[in-house]
Amino acid sequence: MKDKTGLVVALVLFACLIVVPPLLPTFYTGLVTLILIFAIFAMSLDILQGYTGLASLGHAAFLGTAAYVVAILNVKVFKGPHFTVELIAGILSAAFVAAIFGLFVLRSRQTYFLMILLASSMMLWGIAFKWRSLTGGDDGLPGIARPNLSAIHLNLANTTHFYYFVLLFFLIAIILMYLVVRSSFGHTLMGIRESETRMQALGYNIWLQKYLAFIVSSVFAGLAGVLLVYYNGFVSPSELHLVLSAEALIMVILGGSGTLFGPAIGAAIITLIKNFVSGYTEHWMIILGAIYIATVVLAPQGVYRLIKQLMRK
Amino acid sequence: MTFFITQAINGIVFGMLLFLLAAGMTLILGTMRIVNLAHGSFYLLGGYIGYSVAQYTQSFTLACLAAVAIAVLGIITYKTLFEKKFARETVAQVLITFGMLLIISDVCRWIWGGNPLAIPKPELLSGTLHLGDIVFPVYRLAVIVIGVLILAFLWWFQEKTKYGAIVRAGVDDEEMTQGIGINISLVKTLIFSLGALLAGFAGVIGGPFVGLSVGLDIEILLLAMVVVIIGGMGSLKGALVGALLIGLVDSFGKSLLPEISLFTIFAAMVIVLAIRPGGLFGVK
Amino acid sequence: MEALVVENVSMDFGGLRALNALSFSVSVGERLAIIGPNGAGKTTLFQILSGMLTPTTGRIFAFGKEITKLPPHQRAALGLGRTFQITNLFFNLTVLDNLLLGLEATGHTRFNPVRPVSTYGRLLKQAEEILRQWGMWERRDVPVRSLSYGEQRQLEIVLTLSQKRSILLLDEPTCGLSPEEAKSFTAMISGFSRDFTVLLIDHDMDVTFEIAEKVMVLHYGQLLVHGLPGEVKSNPRVQEIYMGAEE
Numbered sequence A: 001m002k003d004k005t006g007l008v009v010a011l012v013l014f015a016c017l018i019v020v021p022p023l024l025p026t027f028y029t030g031l032v033t034l035i036l037i038f039a040i041f042a043m044s045l046d047i048l049q050g051y052t053g054l055a056s057l058g059h060a061a062f063l064g065t066a067a068y069v070v071a072i073l074n075v076k077v078f079k080g081p082h083f084t085v086e087l088i089a090g091i092l093s094a095a096f097v098a099a100i101f102g103l104f105v106l107r108s109r110q111t112y113f114l115m116i117l118l119a120s121s122m123m124l125w126g127i128a129f130k131w132r133s134l135t136g137g138d139d140g141l142p143g144i145a146r147p148n149l150s151a152i153h154l155n156l157a158n159t160t161h162f163y164y165f166v167l168l169f170f171l172i173a174i175i176l177m178y179l180v181v182r183s184s185f186g187h188t189l190m191g192i193r194e195s196e197t198r199m200q201a202l203g204y205n206i207w208l209q210k211y212l213a214f215i216v217s218s219v220f221a222g223l224a225g226v227l228l229v230y231y232n233g234f235v236s237p238s239e240l241h242l243v244l245s246a247e248a249l250i251m252v253i254l255g256g257s258g259t260l261f262g263p264a265i266g267a268a269i270i271t272l273i274k275n276f277v278s279g280y281t282e283h284w285m286i287i288l289g290a291i292y293i294a295t296v297v298l299a300p301q302g303v304y305r306l307i308k309q310l311m312r313k
Numbered sequence B: 001m002t003f004f005i006t007q008a009i010n011g012i013v014f015g016m017l018l019f020l021l022a023a024g025m026t027l028i029l030g031t032m033r034i035v036n037l038a039h040g041s042f043y044l045l046g047g048y049i050g051y052s053v054a055q056y057t058q059s060f061t062l063a064c065l066a067a068v069a070i071a072v073l074g075i076i077t078y079k080t081l082f083e084k085k086f087a088r089e090t091v092a093q094v095l096i097t098f099g100m101l102l103i104i105s106d107v108c109r110w111i112w113g114g115n116p117l118a119i120p121k122p123e124l125l126s127g128t129l130h131l132g133d134i135v136f137p138v139y140r141l142a143v144i145v146i147g148v149l150i151l152a153f154l155w156w157f158q159e160k161t162k163y164g165a166i167v168r169a170g171v172d173d174e175e176m177t178q179g180i181g182i183n184i185s186l187v188k189t190l191i192f193s194l195g196a197l198l199a200g201f202a203g204v205i206g207g208p209f210v211g212l213s214v215g216l217d218i219e220i221l222l223l224a225m226v227v228v229i230i231g232g233m234g235s236l237k238g239a240l241v242g243a244l245l246i247g248l249v250d251s252f253g254k255s256l257l258p259e260i261s262l263f264t265i266f267a268a269m270v271i272v273l274a275i276r277p278g279g280l281f282g283v284k
Numbered sequence C: 001m002e003a004l005v006v007e008n009v010s011m012d013f014g015g016l017r018a019l020n021a022l023s024f025s026v027s028v029g030e031r032l033a034i035i036g037p038n039g040a041g042k043t044t045l046f047q048i049l050s051g052m053l054t055p056t057t058g059r060i061f062a063f064g065k066e067i068t069k070l071p072p073h074q075r076a077a078l079g080l081g082r083t084f085q086i087t088n089l090f091f092n093l094t095v096l097d098n099l100l101l102g103l104e105a106t107g108h109t110r111f112n113p114v115r116p117v118s119t120y121g122r123l124l125k126q127a128e129e130i131l132r133q134w135g136m137w138e139r140r141d142v143p144v145r146s147l148s149y150g151e152q153r154q155l156e157i158v159l160t161l162s163q164k165r166s167i168l169l170l171d172e173p174t175c176g177l178s179p180e181e182a183k184s185f186t187a188m189i190s191g192f193s194r195d196f197t198v199l200l201i202d203h204d205m206d207v208t209f210e211i212a213e214k215v216m217v218l219h220y221g222q223l224l225v226h227g228l229p230g231e232v233k234s235n236p237r238v239q240e241i242y243m244g245a246e247e
Helices: A002-018 A026-051 A060-077 A083-105 A112-128 A159-182 A183-192 A196-202 A206-232 A241-254 A261-280 A284-298 A301-310 B002-032 B039-057 B062-066 B066-082 B091-111 B140-161 B162-168 B174-179 B184-204 B216-231 B236-256 B258-273 C040-050 C072-078 C095-105 C119-132 C151-162 C179-191 C204-211 C228-232 C237-243
Strands: B128-131 B134-137 C004-013 C016-026 C032-034 C056-063 C080-082 C167-171 C197-201 C216-220 C223-229
Touching: A002 A159, A026 A159, A026 A183, A026 A241, A060 A083, A060 A196, A060 A206, A060 A241, A060 C223, A083 A112, A083 A206, A083 B258, A112 A241, A112 B091, A112 B162, A112 B216, A112 B258, A159 A183, A159 A206, A183 A196, A183 A206, A183 C095, A196 A206, A196 C072, A196 C095, A241 A284, A241 A301, A241 B091, A241 B216, A261 A284, A261 A301, A284 B091, B002 B134, B002 B140, B002 B184, B002 B236, B039 B066, B039 B091, B039 B184, B039 B216, B062 B066, B066 B091, B066 B184, B066 C167, B091 B216, B091 B236, B128 B140, B128 B258, B140 B162, B140 B184, B140 B236, B140 C032, B162 C032, B174 C032, B216 B236, B216 C080, B236 C056, B236 C228, C004 C197, C016 C040, C016 C056, C016 C223, C032 C040, C032 C204, C040 C056, C040 C080, C040 C167, C056 C197, C080 C151, C095 C119, C095 C151, C151 C167, C151 C179, C179 C204, C197 C204, C216 C228, C216 C237, C223 C228, C223 C237, C228 C237
Parallel strands: C032 C197, C032 C216, C080 C167, C167 C197
Antiparallel strands: B128 B134, C004 C016, C004 C056, C216 C223
């Protein structure tokens, strides 16, 4: 019976998402597009942080790498959009970074793991920042064209068309991630989160499982990166920065770590707050910082669990 | 040859600055396992406060006392958040201190503006030294001396005092230490505030040559972290070796291969981790 | 071939020698009880046998294969199973999920990232059978952290036994169980086929001497006596130690 409520809610939300473009002004359609992209990003981190128990402040490494690869292909190699190649290359590059990082990051305990991953991720930022000839340095790479889908009568320059384009990927991503966390593989990740020693005693190769979780998580983060760079038409080192990684983490915690859907809600809340607060004051960073602290102190279990608790009453 | 020596000394100077940050960070991590992402913010805020004090009083010495303000900030942070409530929760610590980073960064920009600032060197140390062909600012050499003095103090603290014994043992067990007559809670507070003090102080003495600018908090946090990773969590010796190493790599890297200077630091970190996953002198 | 051979194993923690030059072997199908006062090194020995700790010196063999440096999960694959003295379960997961993780470990399902666990009919049936056998089926959806201590201890045993590993290291399995539960546990272990080798640490002397065919006494990390239950019981040194250490 509980499952049915979940399904109903999901269908209702889906219906709402479908009618966003006709009902809301273009500006808001664009905003919801951004929310969907960050929702994918946050959910991908949840697989790592909420389900496997690996707290990461380096998630932007995956998103940013994918974003840069797409940008470089788009602007420098193809000099125009080439969707399939860009999408695959973007996601693969994110997975590649995960495969490399995973080799030396996963041998360490929690605090060390966090620091090494943070540092490694920022190193990528440093490379993007300094390597002007390839990445445009801190000016970034502008002029990234959205994919040409005129063959199926879609003009992605149009906000509405682009919205549905992103919505499709959002649905694919959320369904796949949902399957992952409900699968046996996802199950073992939760076991690792709860007790690594027990998992080892039961016969699980926990290093390997964590490594795979790392890569799976990076694939979806990479997808978010590809979509984000099409959305912005532009990439800059901020896509690789600690600030973005921290945002992903707060989205996960605020939404509800380990709930998968919670982080999507967290993404919505943070994106909306950032957007509206920055419209009112140039000191929105103070507000954001306060939200980070308030979330941890007041609502560490996250919004999703709070809602579920309220629904039980 | 001149080039080599100049860069080497620059590297050592910067390394000393990093040591002040990394030492605090590594001690805090080693004894309390607390990750403080606002450590770089302590540096920056200390520097900015020192700048204002120097502007107002024309005294560099008084500017150094800005570090005390940061120490107080450190004590408040520790007492309210990390002593009991989030003592062991890494994710909470990380998000709270990152929130602090955002707030402090914005407040600094609000008060001191977005343009880079520099603290004027004290008159006494503003000359230059001539060693053969090499011309070197006395101030930077003074920084090395100060660094060594602080290193000596920290070494004495860790090796010769009973408080240091706790640090060395990496112990934070209340019951165990109460039996030996040490107030572990006091020691932890002391260590956290010492870390903050050192960070703030580094910000002030770094003021004249590193300067104070937006984004420096994260830059310096990152470098300090890499030093701690390389040196090993909890190891003072590691912090020194790591700091000098990174200082030199940074100095030579920036002048020889500016496009990938951060990458060389990254490479250094990965190489060390490949050989010693716990850092060069990792306590465990 | 012996099930387990321990050769000159010592364990140092800094300056402390927790185990000193331990050598013994366990035959296939044997029931060995390891007793000794607190701190004698019994759990440390289990940690070493299961791979959580690497001995400072010495070697260990399981079914003729050297396992001294083998990681825990590979020892499990060779047939080593253990329970933990301090309950080590997946506290935020349900009873059923805990058991499923034990059952999934032996197959290849754990690498399947798309098929929902709820569709593995055979696994679920297996889990149901086991839980019903232990009277825990009604509690299957309860998160472990909400179980009573006794129920948790029971699950601790169930989880390990469900994997049917051939060498069982049982660390204080009856701790937290009621007298009747301890009795049925004892009967069950005694009733196991000779395919299973059992090493038991238990403070309950009735349980210990009921199950044990051989007894090994550890004292300050040293192997004091290793022999038949009767021999050990009547050994004067053993009596000396237990007169002092008996609670």
